[in-house]
Amino acid sequence: MATERIRFAQVSDIHLMPETGCRCWWMSESPRRQLEAAIAHLNQVPDLRFVVFTGDLVDQADPPSFQCFQEILSQLRVPYYLSLGNHDIDTLGRKGRFNRDQFVRWCQDQFPLQLAPTGYVDYSLAPLPGIRLIALDASLGRFPLPQGVLRPAQLHWLSEHLQSVPEEWLILLIHQPPFTSARQMDSVLFRKYRVLTEQALALHDILASHGRVVAVLSGHLHVPKMYVRDGIPYLTAPPLVGPISALRVFELDVNPRRGILRYHWVNLLELDPSPLWHGLVMGTRRDRWGEIPLRVKGSQSLPLPAAIR
Template sequence: MLFAQITDLHIREPGMALSGRVDTAGFLERAVVRVNALSPRPDFLLITGDLIDGGSEAEYRHLQRLLEPLAVPAYLVLGNHDGREAFRACFPDLEYWRPDQKFVQYALDLGALRLLVLDTHDPGKSSGALCADRLDWLAVRLAEDRDTPTVVVMHHPPVAVGLPGMDRLRLLEGAERFAEVVRVAPNVERILAGHLHRGVTVRFAGTVLDVMPGAAHQVHYDSEGATPLALVMEPPMLQLHRLVAGTGLVSHKLYVDSYGGPQSFG
């Protein structure tokens, strides 16, 4: 089992740049080319939230067009910049999620691996939430299977990571119970998240929280909260996750763009 992950696409309407200068559509096009060229090719691409920037149907339609060249299935996750009703309108036929559900949450049983995808979108807020209904769903899904290696997927990190500007915008509602639900499930291999636009790894609730850098811009690293939140044009990245027998989930972060090579050391 091999799958790729990207996050925080922030797609806008055609011709519109993020903050007037970031061509997020162009970055996604390059990420799709990179995923398609990987050898071996991943089984699917997981996109962990902030699919679009303003929550509109027009942005989702643009996202659909940009993903058309993708050669593998894409599994979509909602973030704070998404719009649940617009998503429901634009993606009514997804095999893995029913649009009559209140939240965009779903389980993927992939044989050797299980993915449980959460919806942390909290309308009108940049921070995330997991209400009782969403956490009950997770608790039931985890209780169904305590053996198969399981990955919990969400947009907002559930714990502070030492970035004050972003820590204020993490998962706030439901974070404590989320930790309790995960802690009693010994087969949770990893929690995959986005939102921070930085690569962060931390122990959490008996497992590992792995936060991906963005597919376009990153957020300025500021561990003291000394400056307002700002973007930086550090390289976009993707992550490859492989389930290895006897080891567990092994993850590699790759740059989307090419920097020359491979070249001999000789």
Template sequence: MRYLLIIIFTLFFLPGYSLAEEVKFVQLSDVHLTTKPGNAGGRMLTQSAQLLDDAVKQINTLEKVNFVVFTGDMINTPDKKLLEKFKSVANKLEPNWFWTLGNHDVNAAFNKKKFIAEMHQTKSYYSFLTNNFVFICMDGTIDTIPTAHGEFLPDELQWLDKELGKNKDKYAVIFQHYPVVEPFHSSSHYVINAKQYLDVIDRHKNVVAVMSGHYHAARINKRNNVLHVSTPSLVQYPNAFRVITIAETPQGLKFNFEFTPTKLENIRNQSRLQTRSAKLHEGSKSDRNTTIILTK
């Protein structure tokens, strides 16, 4: 018994030994914050500030959250004052928060350059490390013309390729507004160069998940042993965000997805009644709450 205790002590406390890695984060998407009244097609824009406040309060009650990420369309129209309002609410989050650009966040007037200056960054795509994970925030927006299509430019894809290569010893999770594996087909929302993007991640075995929004729908698909996770809008039914825990286990990399709707039930019910194809947006039970193990 004494020798067993010595072995356990050695394994757990000597330098060079690391426990199984785990990370927990929250993904919110398509907040569409606005100060203008009027709802549209189930989008509860008039109540967008209330919905965001509720989400922030719920997140601040959660334990051991490493960070929060907003995957685009943080504001409903590109505007500096609206972005400042969004930041003032997001800054109430206790965990650090990150962001990716969506098509509602920028346009030709309030373009990417102006947006990222307000965020005190130099690029619209970037990465950060947490435990044994690299998290990559991508930008597929087109700010020169009004469009809901996404496109990832060659320079950015080259950067992604290098970023994945230099972090090949880490699990890679990618955040972006636009899914490259659609939750459902849309002739107006797809990524123009999705094939070129997929070619990049197909070259790297460390990619484990691509997490997006844009379609306001809950879906979890798997392609080439990579999870493609679509998260619905906070402002439209099912008015929810995701809590994701990823942990190393002997069986593989374990993903636990928890679906967290707003507590503002009246607003959520109104949105459901006004949303066409509500079931399409909410997905199946396994698109909302599930556990998946990837073997890498």
């Protein structure tokens, strides 16, 4: 049985803004320079097939920053796909800020995007044969409210849609992490920075029913996280803007019966975070690199390799 190897990458939380814009003290002085460094690195990754950006592409939903993003990404040598972050649209209708419709039109200039009939920036496409990429819009309320939410229409659409692609391996993009582990759901630190618990659990049940999930990829926390539940890997990316400027590279080995996902992050620009930040943003070994056997519906879940237990 032939196994295909697919290499792809995830970049998150770029927060492009005018160089004169305000930024938190722990952010890069030049998010543009960070993004240029990321694209230069990705162009050197052998056999890279595509790149996904999991939200907060810009910081203030402003058109000049979106234009800057598109200009820099024109140098990337492989296709790329985008999901919406809470900093990418302004739901208040303020002049000079992107709303959802403008964000969609901007995306459609860069890759084929056909929206799901949910009223939000949800879509599904196949970047490669046998691979299904789905993006969900979990942004809520006033700009840039960090809490994530999934509406009933979105969950209903996803459940029905996955029934139409039962043999495809799924990569899900959602900016706000849909935590389903008890430890992370109970964390005070991330309580307002994730998808609401009931909706995250409903999403997990839908994905578990599909049974061919490569990964659920998020950003938003500016902290790397990784855990597996029912054979489904949940990975929250390190941020590009800092305090640790990094991206993740994935290597996926799949055939119709089984899959293996390997991952590691790449630290682009060496920074020296203070002791207060260091333990938080660096994550643990399992957050930074590892190997995960993927569950296939109807088969027993394989044990995790000892290296990442």
